[in-house]
Amino acid sequence: MNFTFNFKWFFSVVFAIAIQVLFLRDIAIANVAFCFIYTWFLVKAPMQVNPLLLLLGAMAVGWVIDVFYNTHGMHAFACVLVAWLRPVYFRILTPANGYDERSSISLAEMKWLWFFSYLFLMLMSHHLLLFILEAGDWSLLGFSVLKALSSTLLGMAVFGILEFFNRSE
Amino acid sequence: MIQLFQFLARQRVILLLLLLELVNVWAVFKYNAYQHTLYFNTTNQWAASILSTTQEVKTYHQLRIVNGTLARENAQLRTELLRLKSQQQPLTKLPYYVSEAMLNRYQAVASKVIDQSTSMSQNYLTLDKGRKDGIQPGMAVISSTGVVGKVMSCTDNLSLVVSVLHTSNSVSAKLKRSGELGYIKWPGYQSEVADMMDVSKYKKVVKGDTVVTSDYNAVFPPNIPIGIVAKVGLEKDDTFHDIKVMLFTQFATLQYVYVIKNRLAGQQAQLETTKPKAE
Numbered sequence: 297m298n299f300t301f302n303f304k305w306f307f308s309v310v311f312a313i314a315i316q317v318l319f320l321r322d323i324a325i326a327n328v329a330f331c332f333i334y335t336w337f338l339v340k341a342p343m344q345v346n347p348l349l350l351l352l353g354a355m356a357v358g359w360v361i362d363v364f365y366n367t368h369g370m371h372a373f374a375c376v377l378v379a380w381l382r383p384v385y386f387r388i389l390t391p392a393n394g395y396d397e398r399s400s401i402s403l404a405e406m407k408w409l410w411f412f413s414y415l416f417l418m419l420m421s422h423h424l425l426l427f428i429l430e431a432g433d434w435s436l437l438g439f440s441v442l443k444a445l446s447s448t449l450l451g452m453a454v455f456g457i458l459e460f461f462n463r464s465e
Numbered sequence: 466m467i468q469l470f471q472f473l474a475r476q477r478v479i480l481l482l483l484l485l486e487l488v489n490v491w492a493v494f495k496y497n498a499y500q501h502t503l504y505f506n507t508t509n510q511w512a513a514s515i516l517s518t519t520q521e522v523k524t525y526h527q528l529r530i531v532n533g534t535l536a537r538e539n540a541q542l543r544t545e546l547l548r549l550k551s552q553q554q555p556l557t558k559l560p561y562y563v564s565e566a567m568l569n570r571y572q573a574v575a576s577k578v579i580d581q582s583t584s585m586s587q588n589y590l591t592l593d594k595g596r597k598d599g600i601q602p603g604m605a606v607i608s609s610t611g612v613v614g615k616v617m618s619c620t621d622n623l624s625l626v627v628s629v630l631h632t633s634n635s636v637s638a639k640l641k642r643s644g645e646l647g648y649i650k651w652p653g654y655q656s657e658v659a660d661m662m663d664v665s666k667y668k669k670v671v672k673g674d675t676v677v678t679s680d681y682n683a684v685f686p687p688n689i690p691i692g693i694v695a696k697v698g699l700e701k702d703d704t705f706h707d708i709k710v711m712l713f714t715q716f717a718t719l720q721y722v723y724v725i726k727n728r729l730a731g732q733q734a735q736l737e738t739t740k741p742k743a744e
Contacts, residue, residue: 347478348477348478348481351478351481351482351485352481352485354485355485355488355489358489362492367493367497368492368493368495368496368497369488369489369490369491369492369493369494369495369496369497370489370493370497372485372488372489372492373486373489373490373493376482376485376486376489377482377486380478380479380482429493432499432500432503433503
């Protein structure tokens with residue numbers, strides 16, 4: 297954890313938020329698949345990061361996204377809860393020989409299966425919370441679940457591509 | 466105190482989570498128009514349903530009072546009704562008019578039945594109004610459906626009524642359709658059925674005809690419903706019809722009755738004492 301890493305990470309987060317709010321805000325594939333690329337910071341945060349810091353960070357980023365999406369509190373709610381759930385997912389997905397102390401979360405260092413199940417859990421819980429909260433109506437539950445599922449699949453594809461390019465560099 | 470801080474420190478992640486999520490939930494419902502209205506609608510719905518339940522319970526407890534008020538109001542309406550009925554001009558060309566005293570002859574007083582019997586062969590009712598409320602022995606007692614009986618005796622606050630279901634209490638009656646006169650007498654059993662006597666077998670009596678109090682009744686106002694002709698029999702050796710009358714008044718469930726004051730009853734009685742006695 298040196299200064300340069302944090303610096304780079306910080307700019308990556310800002311960059312992801314900027315892409316999210318400037319380009320991806322109004323894009324929806326078939327009205328059901330949304331790309332929430334800003335969740336990248338939650339997915340890629342270092343494994344050993346301080347949980348308190350992650351919660352506060354998730355709150356801050358979610359809040360910023362909410363301001364631009366005009367959905368006060370919803371993204372923040374989903375982000376904070378997913379940030380809290382992250383260690384739980386790590387525990388569920390523990391590989392047979394445990395985690396490497398220095399392992400970071402990337403397709404290069406983790407197995408395909410691990411990476412994509414982790415991605416699925418993270419994105420699905422985030423999107424499900426978000427869409428249910430946004431609909432605010434249990435009669436729309438089916439549609440919310442559909443939106444969450446398709447958005448998760450889209451997100452997995454996008455993150456997979458990003459990781460692929462990352463690895464080839 | 467130290468333990469409390471230790472606890473807080475140990476649970477700092479979950480506490481922070483709860484704090485942040487609380488803020489978020491608050492923000493969701495505060496700043497999003499849809500969720501905001503949703504919140505207000507649901508809380509209003511709950512509040513409204515709780516309030517309406519409370520109101521229902523309250524209403525139930527007020528039923529007794531409401532019944533009393535309704536009975537009082539009915540008594541007033543009945544007074545008015547009796548007045549209007551006597552105002553009706555008979556179908557004659559005679560220059561007849563109803564005097565003011567006759568018009569305002571009857572006045573109804575609502576009263577609650579506090580004790581009664583229906584299964585004896587001589588039945589009585591006790592009412593919660595007495596002399597203080599202007600009730601005198603001899604007054605008529607009716608219910609919202611039909612005749613009930615006659616006041617027998619009063620104390621200051623209570624009165625005793627001889628029910629129609631009493632073998633020695635007869636009510637002068639007429640058949641509504643034909644106008645045939647007779648009287649109603651209870652045979653001493655079956656609280657729903659009474660006999661109508663003194664109707665000549667040469668008169669036509671139809672099953673289903675209504676029996677009402679007659680105009681010559683000293684106690685009851687005219688045309689108070691009594692019952693309906695349920696069965697018409699004719700005994701060969703008898704000169705009268707054997708008429709069974711289904712009483713309108715449900716004595717078993719009687720709660721409120723109206724005592725009818727007849728303002729001219731005294732005068733009528735006084736007049737009738739001047740009749741020369743047949744020696």
